[in-house]
Amino acid sequence: MSDQPWTIERICDALGSPALTQKFLGEINKAPAYQLLDTFAKWQGRAEQILAAVERGSEIAAAEARGDEPPGNWIDVTDRVLREAARIRGRGAA
Numbered sequence: 001m002s003d004q005p006w007t008i009e010r011i012c013d014a015l016g017s018p019a020l021t022q023k024f025l026g027e028i029n030k031a032p033a034y035q036l037l038d039t040f041a042k043w044q045g046r047a048e049q050i051l052a053a054v055e056r057g058s059e060i061a062a063a064e065a066r067g068d069e070p071p072g073n074w075i076d077v078t079d080r081v082l083r084e085a086a087r088i089r090g091r092g093a094a
Contacts, residue, residue: 006044014047016054 004010008028012021024043031039060070 006040006047008040011040011043011047014051015043016050020046 008025011024015021015024024046027039028036028043056072060072063070
């Protein structure tokens with residue numbers, strides 16, 4: 001992560017989505033003075049989560065490109081997903 005201070009501009013950049021950016025700007029611009037820091041902190045947290053997810057995704061993509069196993073602890077839920085899909089199909093869903 002960057003050592004740069006968090007600013008409104010940096011949060012907008014980190015959100016990576018015009019829709020999220022608009023929502024953030026709407027909330028920060030409409031927040032009363034006593035709620036500004038809380039609103040900023042909430043969106044800073046979201047931005048940090050997005051950046052962390054992007055970093056994890058890049059690490060996984062790099063590992064797969066090298067032919068390695070993706071980093072991290074992975075739980076195989078294939079059987080559970082297949083059971084759930086069969087159950088749903090059994091109810092007549094698409």
